[in-house]
């Protein structure tokens with residue numbers, strides 16, 4: 096075996112494994128600890144480095160602290176925002192359970208901004224309305240523009256208090272299945288972890304495994320996502336026969352810093368910021384006259400592309416302005432301090448006196464590993480459960496976000512479904528035995544990784560990564576069509592061919608980031624493939640999936656979730672099935688704001 | 689594209705007896721940050737150049753490094769602010785694992801030692817606790833900490849006495865001591881009154897200079913020490 100991995104894996108038996116320590120993983124771990132379930136949290140980053148900490152804007156819950164609000168309105172907005180692809184039973188759970196979840200966070204110590212009478216303050220956010228779409232409502236609970244940071248800190252603090260066992264900087268490189276892969280009725284029986292500091296492998300055998308690994312925004316060149324967001328959980332599940340669901344729905348957030356994609360939160364528009372074209376006009380008037388800048392993200396991102404195409408980008412280029420000057424120094428500095436700092440540091444722009452150049456940035460995966468309402472991973476359209484495997488947070492697709500997520504609903508998703516995951520896993524841990532051990536569970540992945548680090552020559556991962564990110568940006572972005580997407584599918588297959596010859600230069604066993612980044616590139620290629628293949632198959636436009644060759648929504652054919660399976664032995668993905676959408680209250684209607 | 693001279697302190701425990709400097713001439717773009725330059729050097733010249741990174745915009749705290757002699761986040765320092773030559777070393781005072789990566793375990797251990805979580809009786813009923821905006825503002829500054837260790841590893845008292853709990857842990861204690869909802873201030877003050885607690889602070893303000901979140905750390909430390917004083 097090459098120097099990059101140490102021989103002799105360690106073996107641990109435990110009830111529950113949580114992979115990932117962002118908001119979803121931490122809340123699940125906390126719930127498991129409360130139930131007294133022996134749990135190991137494996138995370139490739141120190142928990143507080145997780146990307147949940149980057150969330151700025153807020154977390155919605157119909158508390159009604161500052162004006163009338165009801166969870167039914169929140170549910171409706173979520174369904175409509177998702178262009179009716181949202182499963183309505185899931186949206187109901189989200190909107191109802193958001194309320195106790197936010198209150199529980201406050202009781203855990205989260206420092207929310209407060210109203211004059213000391214209650215959690217709330218502000219407006221895109222797509223959140225009163226009385227089923229009448230106008231904006233103040234629903235987003237926030238802690239300045241550091242809401243995600245405070246959620247991550249608070250949950251981590253509570254995990255420390257509860258004595259949760261963390262394996263920091265352990266990269267999970269494989270899932271272990273027993274009795275066949277997921278599509279053959281197999282059960283997930285653990286994970287293989289790679290300890291980054293010394294290159295040793297650790298096999299955890301467990302009754303339950305939660306994937307809480309976040310998204311895969313790094314598949315695109317311009318993205319708000321951390322370098323670490325490489326779709327690990329999705330790809331690992333996919334490789335073991337789990338389908339991925341609704342991968343064609345990837346959200347582009349309208350306001351990223353030009354060129355690098357760092358996010359300027361929707362809070363800037365929630366507080367009253369404008370979007371302006373090169374004529375100085377608030378162009379959202381022409382696209383969403385009622386909600387204007389606070390229309391859902393897919394619409395605003397498309398509007399920016401349309402303006403740019405019509406030659407109304409700033410200086411005729413591919414960006415427009417976010418203007419907050421009229422809010423005044425006090426609001427800008429007190430309510431939007433981080434955003435202001437980003438514009439200053441990364442663009443050299445002073446938002447108090449200058450408009451800020453922005454363009455859409457790859458931001459959020461609506462799709463992912465399909466689950467039921469209890470976060471149990473499902474194996475196909477019939478909803479049959481993959482025993483032992485769970486998913487929550489951005490990695491999962493319940494589906495609460497449908498074809499387009501509303502701002503603040505991801506944090507809600509983490510809280511509500513992270514908690515549900517912990518509860519469900521605890522119940523299952525109490526009623527099942529450990530699965531049979533699988534000798535040599537780590538052999539396959541150890542061989543793959545050792546091969547990468549021992550090829551005398553081959554392609555550098557950085558080259559493939561760069562090509563993939565550019566391809567996804569150009570061909571699988573805000574607007575798509577048959578030609579772009581079929582070219583993308585072909586090109587991804589070619590890049591996968593290159594990847595089979597990828598070569599890592601660092602051959603050491605200590606903190607080998609070269610090797611891990613190459614491994615992560617493999618996950619990105621898988622998630623990119625699932626995205627492009629699903630997008631090609633969906634011949635309609637809905638939410639974030641906008642086909643210029645099929646501009647209309649087609650409920651007769653496509654009011655359904657896409658499920659795509661990985662091809663066997665490196666062949667491109669072909670098998671696709673559709674799962675009906677659950678509709679309980681709101682009949683699909685055209686989506687006008 | 690112009691270029692910069694990038695000097696990296698490198699150390700591979702499997703090969704090197706001691707850390708040494710290696711120079712690279714790296715092409716740069718106008719808005720590049722030090723993190724971009726490190727990444728480009730890794731991609732172009734040597735895949736084994738090792739550093740931590742994640743969010744790349746100053747909120748996760750992974751890439752705190754000593755850059756041109758000062759502790760900074762590599763993703764928050766623009767190259768044009770540094771001129772033509774850039775030197776990058778691991779955070780001082782912490783054990784080096786490899787290249788720019790330091791062992792953070794002891795650092796997080798100190799953080800955990802100050803009870804960094806709300807301790808409070810569960811309120812009656814189902815509702816939220818109330819807190820005025822003024823009460824919340826009292827500890828707002830110290831909620832910003834991202835545990836990057838730039839402050840603690842810039843502190844001469846910490847270099848001299850590695851058992852010193854350090855600025856980052858005190859900041860996180862402050863965040864709870866001054867939270868009107870919390871009930872364990874006395875326990876934390878007791879912990880920080882220890883000989884390796886707040887008294888080791890010599891108010892050199894290095895921590896304030898190093899903090900990428902702009903936290904007034906020295907002020908927080910002084911508030912904690914005076915709270916200890918007034919309880920005696």
Ligand SMILES: Cc1cc2nc3c(=O)[nH]c(=O)nc-3n(C[C@H](O)[C@H](O)[C@H](O)COP(=O)(O)OP(=O)(O)OC[C@H]3O[C@@H](n4cnc5c(N)ncnc54)[C@H](O)[C@@H]3O)c2cc1C
Nearest residue numbers: 115116117119139140147150152267309488489503505506
């Ligand atoms: C800039 C930005 C701003 C946002 N603002 C908002 C907002 O205001 N409101 C809102 O609702 N949503 C917002 N979002 C979206 C939301 O923050 C994310 O969707 C959410 O935080 C994801 O949380 P998570 O728990 O699923 O994963 P993350 O927080 O991304 O955590 C993933 C975890 O998985 C671990 N991990 C990954 N792969 C592996 C592996 N192979 N082995 C071991 N561990 C692994 C990582 O170490 C990490 O701990 C924002 C997103 C971004 C990028």
